[in-house]
Amino acid sequence: MSATAVVDYSRKWFVMAGVATATFLSTIDGSIVNVALPTLVRELGAPFAVVQWVVLAYLLTQSTLILSVGRLGDMLGKKPIFTAGVLLFTLSSVLCGLAPTVYWLIGFRVLQAVGAAMALALGMAIVTEAFPPAERGKALGMNGTFVSVGVVVGPTLGGLILDAFSWRWIFFVNLPIGLLGAFLAWRYIPNFKPGGRQAFDYRGAGTLFVSLFALLLALTWGQTLGFGAPPIVGLFGSSAVFLALFLRIETRAPQPMIDLRLFRSSLFSVSLLTGGLAFVAIAGATLLLPFFLDDMLGYAPRQVGLLMALIPAFLGVLAPLSGALSDRYGSRPISAIGLAVLVGGYALMSRFSLQTGVWGYALGVLPLGVGMGIFQSPNNSAIMGAAPRERLGVASGMLGLSRTLGQTTGVAVLGALWAARVAQHAGGVPPGGATAASPAAQVAGLGDTYLSVAGLMAVALALSLWALRRERRP
Numbered sequence: 001m002s003a004t005a006v007v008d009y010s011r012k013w014f015v016m017a018g019v020a021t022a023t024f025l026s027t028i029d030g031s032i033v034n035v036a037l038p039t040l041v042r043e044l045g046a047p048f049a050v051v052q053w054v055v056l057a058y059l060l061t062q063s064t065l066i067l068s069v070g071r072l073g074d075m076l077g078k079k080p081i082f083t084a085g086v087l088l089f090t091l092s093s094v095l096c097g098l099a100p101t102v103y104w105l106i107g108f109r110v111l112q113a114v115g116a117a118m119a120l121a122l123g124m125a126i127v128t129e130a131f132p133p134a135e136r137g138k139a140l141g142m143n144g145t146f147v148s149v150g151v152v153v154g155p156t157l158g159g160l161i162l163d164a165f166s167w168r169w170i171f172f173v174n175l176p177i178g179l180l181g182a183f184l185a186w187r188y189i190p191n192f193k194p195g196g197r198q199a200f201d202y203r204g205a206g207t208l209f210v211s212l213f214a215l216l217l218a219l220t221w222g223q224t225l226g227f228g229a230p231p232i233v234g235l236f237g238s239s240a241v242f243l244a245l246f247l248r249i250e251t252r253a254p255q256p257m258i259d260l261r262l263f264r265s266s267l268f269s270v271s272l273l274t275g276g277l278a279f280v281a282i283a284g285a286t287l288l289l290p291f292f293l294d295d296m297l298g299y300a301p302r303q304v305g306l307l308m309a310l311i312p313a314f315l316g317v318l319a320p321l322s323g324a325l326s327d328r329y330g331s332r333p334i335s336a337i338g339l340a341v342l343v344g345g346y347a348l349m350s351r352f353s354l355q356t357g358v359w360g361y362a363l364g365v366l367p368l369g370v371g372m373g374i375f376q377s378p379n380n381s382a383i384m385g386a387a388p389r390e391r392l393g394v395a396s397g398m399l400g401l402s403r404t405l406g407q408t409t410g411v412a413v414l415g416a417l418w419a420a421r422v423a424q425h426a427g428g429v430p431p432g433g434a435t436a437a438s439p440a441a442q443v444a445g446l447g448d449t450y451l452s453v454a455g456l457m458a459v460a461l462a463l464s465l466w467a468l469r470r471e472r473r474p
Helices: 007-029 032-044 053-076 077-097 100-129 131-164 174-189 201-224 230-254 262-263 264-296 301-308 310-329 331-349 358-385 389-425 441-472
Strands: none
Touching: 007 077, 007 100, 007 174, 032 053, 032 100, 032 131, 032 230, 053 100, 053 201, 053 389, 077 100, 077 174, 100 131, 100 358, 100 389, 131 310, 131 358, 174 389, 201 230, 201 389, 230 262, 230 301, 262 264, 262 310, 264 301, 264 331, 264 358, 264 389, 264 441, 301 310, 301 358, 310 331, 310 358, 331 358, 358 389, 389 441
């Protein structure tokens, strides 16, 4: 099927089912293993410094490959790469569950991340092509729901599996769902063939890979070494140097990895930036909430899991609705409303205290799920709608990259900010770290952190309103 072929929209919901299945599995596996790390240390007999690479190897591999895969999808066609990615992810999940040692597990997680990158990089582009433009917001809203729910619900589901089964079942449960997703992708996704001969930009891909890898390592290791440590400063510097080289190469390449002309659109640029900021905020928020519920309020792990599930529940209900509204009224006004709700939500969460009960917690996180649900679908639709068809793969990859970078940055920066504020309220760094401080100091640091996140979302809202005003000028 050529790139100009007429789309059979009657298959759109089957396409959505295949993409959503793969998207949910790919995103949930980025976080579900976190809760299993103590178990892996005990059962595999490996130090934590090694076991943490079970998580890091997955995130680093996925994040550094996602844009290159998006470009390959634009060159070679999205269906074969996406379907192969789902199959690779499913097979490597089984291998992870069978891993005899931690080093085998890390290697299989790299394979799993390659498959996840192949699926995540192209999922949004495939959905964009499968639905008519008038339904794009609703479709991307539903797919975006699976992304966010996968990110947030991973630790909860991981805890429930560990409570009932071996850690290996965290990976084995992917097998039937992954096979279903691969079948739906193979059977229903249209196979658009890009026209003309295209060349892959190896120099651009290489410099971008090094830049992203250095940045992600700096954000990850900076949490333990300190962001002012010489190795971390060196990694940040290397990332900046290779990013500059990448941009120089892209301006001169006849067929660049990223067409920089995409950023001439304020709709595309601001939507990509505000989307990344929103994921910085929600990643940091969900990182700290378990500490608030467990260490500060004293809830049992099962109760913590159920309370954490409130955010994806609110988000999942509203994301498709906001996407449908954006199809009717435009993406920018709806996404701006979502950002305004997030500002108020984080300001409300900054007032959490040791006297906060279940209902107070639920009312506090309600705007977080609602705001993210309102914001994300129109924002994704704006990004994908601003990209030409021959660049949908790259646009989808950039959307995925903004999410993973936002998550990594949010966990690193907001985790460090919370620890610093706890130390300030405790009168010094506690010997056992921030979690060893008194509950009063911890919750005071939490309030300061969430207030800072509210300020970050206010910046995102200001950018969105500026773009809205600019777009409405004659």
